[in-house]
Amino acid sequence: MSNLLTASIGRKLLMSVSGLFLILFLFVHLTLNSFLLLDKVLGFKEVGQMFNAGVHFMGTNPLIKVIEPMLALGFLIHIIYSVILTVQNMKARGPQSYASGNKTSDVEFASQNMLVLGIVIFSFLAVHIMNFYMRMKGFITWEAGEVEFPFFGSMAKGENAYALVHETFKVLPIVLLYIVGSVALAFHLSHGFWSSFQTIGWNNSKWMPRLKCLSNILAIILGGGFSVIALAQYLFF
Amino acid sequence: MEKTINITLKVWRQNGPKEKGRFETYKLDKVSIDSSFLEMLDMVNEQLINEYKEPVAFDHDCREGICGMCSLYINGRPHGPDDDVTTCQLHMRKFKDGQTITIEPWRSAAFPVIKDLIVDRRAFDKIIAAGGYVSVNTGGVPDANSIAIPKVDADEAMDSASCIGCGACVAACKNGSAMLFVSAKVSHLAMLPQGRVEGARRAKAMVAKMDELGFGNCTNTGACEVECPKNISLSNIARLNREFLSAKFQD
The missing domain is CATH 1.10.1060.10 (Alpha-helical ferredoxin)
Structure with missing residues (x-):
């Protein structure tokens, strides 16, 4: 284990593991987001109760309180090491670029632009945190009032998080920004997912196409899911 | 009848590892499309020598794709526009008449340029x-089986x-x-x-x-x-x- 993180493959391992951890988070996030649409889709009378219950659960569950700092750490590691790796790679590439450009075919667009996509996602993340997280956690005040909703068989009281999301997604530029963020995320994942398995060492000529296919499916589910939810909120709610 | 093409070359010239490099342009006429890329460079060098100029330095050895000596970044791709071949196996039939061909050394901090197109690998x-x-x-050689x-x-x-x-x-x-x-x-x-x-x-x-x-x-x-x-x-x-x-x- 000694000096693992000073080796190139060790640093890549950190990127890979933190990336996979963040993908897990994205699935939890998408599941909760789907509540924004689900109660209308399922035909419940009061729209927003399901989402409010979900937000209440995430805000009060002790397990989430433990995972939240871990998640922040995951983001930090992924971002810091991406910068370290990129700086090292630029140095390794040397100052002189090719005058005749790069005409290598069949190279994924995403794989060549992971940093740029990451920066787009990071910028989106900053706006996103300001929009919702800071407000739901009470760092920024907002007036939505308390509502009652069913919570594991009984009724619970909590802030009307649904109203906040609903109001935010009434603004078209914000919806468009969320779609841009989601599409960048989709491209980022279409390379990142299979690449992380490659870095861990779980790959061969048989699994390469399978993992790449799975990457694309994952990218469509997550990137598409987040975009569709934001757009549906704007159009139908 | 043998088909020939006329080409323009943009070649990276650099006198030494510490010196500043630059591109130089050479025109080469009547290159047989059956010649290999390195044979074409031999023609360039012959032309340069006849003009009392210094020939272009480039790496090569076996010229049959097994030694790994030839390098060259040609028109945006290592080993040129053909797939799965080394530069020495690249033929001039892959280029068009009147085409400009840009030739650069490998670019990498770990492979510094020694001279012109030769890098230290x-x-x-x-x-x-x-x-x-x-x-x-x-010791004794064990049986392979x-x-x-x-x-x-x-x-x-x-x-x-x-x-x-x-x-x-x-x-x-x-x-x-x-x-x-x-x-x-x-x-x-x-x-x-x-x-x-x-x-x-x-x-x-x-x-x-x-x-x-x-x-x-x-x-x-x-x-x-x-x-x-x-x-x-x-x-x-x-x-x-x-x-x-x-x-x-x-x-």
């Missing part, structure tokens, strides 16, 4: 010297062993990473019983040397695999990662 030799071998004790090797493993080891160490992977990589080269060298030994014994030590030593020499970190773009004249597969890199990580976790 001794970094690869240093990586091999760090562990890319099997320690063999002298006494160690059974599955055909699949033998084939895959042979595929990995076909790496000629030309450096096209590094030249193509946006990160200047040598992972395809190192992984091929680690793989072809790791898949055979004779090389397996030293597998862990080899992976650690070669990766450490690769990092020390300033090669970049692999981000699995796959450009190396596309440009490799010997079709070395990206799955070698996964195997190297596996070898290296399991060796490290055992420490």
Whole structure:
């Protein structure tokens, strides 16, 4: 284990593991987001109760309180090491670029632009945190009032998080920004997912196409899911 | 009748490692499309010598695609526009009449330019010297059939062993990473019983040397695999990662 993180493959391992951890988070996030649409889709009378219950659960569950700092750490590691790796790679590439450009075919667009996509996602993340997280956690005040909703068989009281999301997604530029963020995320994942398995060492000529296919499916589910939810909120709610 | 083309060349000229380089343009007429790219460069040099100018320095040796000596980044691709060949196997029929061909050396901090199109690729030799071998004790030669090797493993080891160490992977990589080269060298030994014994030590030593020499970190773009004249597969890199990580976790 000694000096693992000073080796190139060790640093890549950190990127890979933190990336996979963040993908897990994205699935939890998408599941909760789907509540924004689900109660209308399922035909419940009061729209927003399901989402409010979900937000209440995430805000009060002790397990989430433990995972939240871990998640922040995951983001930090992924971002810091991406910068370290990129700086090292630029140095390794040397100052002189090719005058005749790069005409290598069949190279994924995403794989060549992971940093740029990451920066787009990071910028989106900053706006996103300001929009919702800071407000739901009470760092920024907002007036939505308390509502009652069913919570594991009984009724619970909590802030009307649904109203906040609903109001935010009434603004078209914000919806468009969320779609841009989601599409960048989709491209980022279409390379990142299979690449992380490659870095861990779980790959061969048989699994390469399978993992790449799975990457694309994952990218469509997550990137598409987040975009569709934001757009549906704007159009139908 | 032999078909010929007229071409314009933009060639990188650099007098020495520390000097500033620049592109120079040469016109070359009546190049047979059946000639190889290096034969075309020989024609350029003959023309330059006749004009009392200094010929273009470029690496070459066997001229049949097995030594890994020729390099050259031609029109945006290492080893030129053809697939799965080295520069010496590239033919002028791949170019059009009147075309401008840009020729550059490999660009990578670990491969500094020595002169014109020649780069110093001794970094690869240093990586091999760090562990890319099997320690063999002298003595009687054992019978080859006494160690059974599955055909699949033998084939895959042979595929990995076909790496000629030309450096096209590094030249193509946006990160200047040598992972395809190192992984091929680690793989072809790791898949055979004779090389397996030293597998862990080899992976650690070669990766450490690769990092020390300033090669970049692999981000699995796959450009190396596309440009490799010997079709070395990206799955070698996964195997190297596996070898290296399991060796490290055992420490």
